[in-house]
Amino acid sequence: xxxxxxxxxxxxxxxxxxxxxxxxxxxxxxxxxxxxANFGVVGFWAIGMYVFGVLYVxxxxxxxxxWQFLVCAGAGTLVAGLAGLLVGWLIADLDTxxxxxxxxxxxxxxxxxxTTEDELTGGAFGLxxxxxxxxxxxxxxxxxxxxxxxxxxxxxxxxxxxxVHRSPYGRLLIAMGGNEPLARSLGKSTFRTKLWLFGVTxxxxxxxxxxxxxxxxFLDVGHIGVDVTLAAIVGLVLGGTARxxxxxxxxxxxxxxxxxxxxxxxxxxxxxxxQTIPVLREAVFGAVLIVVLLFRPLGILGDMRRDRLxxxxxxx
Amino acid sequence: xxxxxxxxxxxxxxxxxxxxxxxxxxxxxVVDVDDLVLGDRPIQGLIGPNGAGKTTLMRMxxxxxxxxxxRVSLLPVGGGEVVLSSMAAHRMAxxxxxxxxxxxxxxxxxxxWDSVLLAVAxxxxxxxHRVFAERSVFSRHEDEIRHHLDYFGFADPTxxxxxxGEKKLLDIVRCxxxxxxxxxxxxxxxxxxxxxxxxxMTVVRDLASAGTSVVIVEHDLNVIWSLCxxxxxxxxxxxxxxxxxxxxxxxxxxxxxxxxxxxV
Numbered sequence: 412x413x414x415x416x417x418x419x420x421x422x423x424x425x426x427x428x429x430x431x432x433x434x435x436x437x438x439x440x441x442x443x444x445x446x447x448a449n450f451g452v453v454g455f456w457a458i459g460m461y462v463f464g465v466l467y468v469x470x471x472x473x474x475x476x477x478w479q480f481l482v483c484a485g486a487g488t489l490v491a492g493l494a495g496l497l498v499g500w501l502i503a504d505l506d507t508x509x510x511x512x513x514x515x516x517x518x519x520x521x522x523x524x525x526t527t528e529d530e531l532t533g534g535a536f537g538l539x540x541x542x543x544x545x546x547x548x549x550x551x552x553x554x555x556x557x558x559x560x561x562x563x564x565x566x567x568x569x570x571x572x573x574x575v576h577r578s579p580y581g582r583l584l585i586a587m588g589g590n591e592p593l594a595r596s597l598g599k600s601t602f603r604t605k606l607w608l609f610g611v612t613x614x615x616x617x618x619x620x621x622x623x624x625x626x627x628x629f630l631d632v633g634h635i636g637v638d639v640t641l642a643a644i645v646g647l648v649l650g651g652t653a654r655x656x657x658x659x660x661x662x663x664x665x666x667x668x669x670x671x672x673x674x675x676x677x678x679x680x681x682x683x684x685x686q687t688i689p690v691l692r693e694a695v696f697g698a699v700l701i702v703v704l705l706f707r708p709l710g711i712l713g714d715m716r717r718d719r720l721x722x723x724x725x726x727x
Numbered sequence: 728x729x730x731x732x733x734x735x736x737x738x739x740x741x742x743x744x745x746x747x748x749x750x751x752x753x754x755x756x757v758v759d760v761d762d763l764v765l766g767d768r769p770i771q772g773l774i775g776p777n778g779a780g781k782t783t784l785m786r787m788x789x790x791x792x793x794x795x796x797x798r799v800s801l802l803p804v805g806g807g808e809v810v811l812s813s814m815a816a817h818r819m820a821x822x823x824x825x826x827x828x829x830x831x832x833x834x835x836x837x838x839x840w841d842s843v844l845l846a847v848a849x850x851x852x853x854x855x856h857r858v859f860a861e862r863s864v865f866s867r868h869e870d871e872i873r874h875h876l877d878y879f880g881f882a883d884p885t886x887x888x889x890x891x892g893e894k895k896l897l898d899i900v901r902c903x904x905x906x907x908x909x910x911x912x913x914x915x916x917x918x919x920x921x922x923x924x925x926x927x928m929t930v931v932r933d934l935a936s937a938g939t940s941v942v943i944v945e946h947d948l949n950v951i952w953s954l955c956x957x958x959x960x961x962x963x964x965x966x967x968x969x970x971x972x973x974x975x976x977x978x979x980x981x982x983x984x985x986x987x988x989x990x991v
Contacts, residue, residue: 598820
């Protein structure tokens with residue numbers, strides 16, 4: 412397979428877009444349906460990434476890839492899911508402000524642990540030695556295949572979120588987000604539902620983190636900053652938190668436009684790439700968030716249309 | 728004075744016992760009930776002036792308002808006792824104790840279909856991996872849901888409940904779908920036209936005759952007098968009188984404190 416026509420920057424940019432769409436879709440289930448504002452997305456993502464990375468590099472496994480990847484990524488997914496259960500348990504009865512501070516604090520704690528536990532994680536120096544669980548030739552070809560695999564996983568998340576809207580579980584999430592005491596009075600255990608929600612979505616965020624670790628092949632704490640959460644939130648809010656496709660549309664218009672078009676194809680001065688562009692990216696994303704919340708708080712796609720959905724699946 | 732609870736023979740319907748229950752807001756005692764058993768008669772009405780503590784008492788029973796002290800327990804037909812006041816709020820419905828709300832409450836983003844399907848959906852279908860379970864829930868419960876929606880005249884269940892009356896009715900339908908054994912209704916007919924009020928009363932009568940205990944708080948006293956087998960009069964946080972509707976209606980205390988001379 413020859414990929415000479417394909418720009419390496421484009422692969423990286425598309426991977427970034429796919430990754431953030433995946434996170435935004437999972438955030439959509441939490442924020443868009445259950446109205447739980449998780450500002451610690453990057454924490455779960457980072458746990459998956461670092462558990463995978465540390466196990467992959469530091470443990471002398473008796474087998475090689477792809478089993479080594481599968482076991483390590485599975486462990487990262489599991490630990491991220493357990494962290495989700497713990498955080499879900501802690502924030503279950505908090506109000507919106509409490510959830511925001513709690514999840515943000517969790518993400519900060521994960522980043523601090525990744526920095527200070529340097530014997531395991533490499534700390535500020537980073538952790539190298541990661542690789543693809545296959546080798547089909549050149550780096551670009553491996554990266555392209557990994558992009559395809561990651562995109563397939565993100566597509567699976569999209570289908571899952573789409574199905575959740577059409578399921579009793581999704582209905583319960585919406586009810587819980589709209590009027591939790593009323594949902595409880597109907598016999599619904601909102602506490603257990605929040606634990607399920609956080610456990611499952613956090614595990615998937617962890618797996619995405621592990622997959623990102625494979626792509627970057629070198630983990631450093633600068634990679635798990637709040638900008639990951641911000642990108643997912645801004646994309647989701649721009650597209651529409653309540654709509655499944657909101658995550659896709661919003662992330663393409665923000666991360667896609669910036670990380671692919673602006674970064675790779677605009678003739679910007681070379682010295683901008685190290686300092687200016689990352690800062691500019693956060694500033695633009697922040698401005699987008701403010702403008703959308705001011706002028707179109709429901710995002711481009713607007714609110715969910717349960718009436719139309721109910722007519723589709725149950726008729727009149 | 729609270730009339731003694733008649734305990735003749737084995738109870739044929741579930742009862743709720745409220746013991747030493749006190750609730751204060753900002754130092755003011757709103758409810759102070761020494762010992763009260765509800766459910767001795769099929770349909771009991773709870774009346775009293777505004778601020779008497781009727782709604783607070785209902786909310787205390789449902790655990791949606793915490794008790795300062797005291798205890799609320801369910802006495803099921805088969806015997807035994809289930810302490811409700813230490814139970815998680817969502818488990819009340821599992822024991823058949825269900826309440827409609829005085830203030831209109833609804834899920835803004837859910838349609839009428841959604842709302843009633845939510846009420847009937849079993850917990851096993853509401854897990855993250857059951858994303859193909861909608862059809863099962865719908866087919867299992869479609870007939871009973873349509874029965875209630877048709878009866879109350881919901882024209883298009885795929886739409887959102889718009890008016891306060893429609894939301895009130897939807898609240899009642901949700902309660903009915905939970906198949907309550909002990910139903911608390913807090914002003915169920917407030918804001919409803921006469922025709923729908925009559926329909927609600929018919930449903931309540933049917934439910935009571937099938938074995939459900941019903942307690943109803945209502946300011947429309949015509950509903951109370953025509954529907955209830957027993958009326959409890961509350962004032963200043965306590966049940967001060969209970970008896971058949973006629974005796975309560977003619978009682979001097981009730982007339983002076985609540986009804987007014989013109990009502991008798």
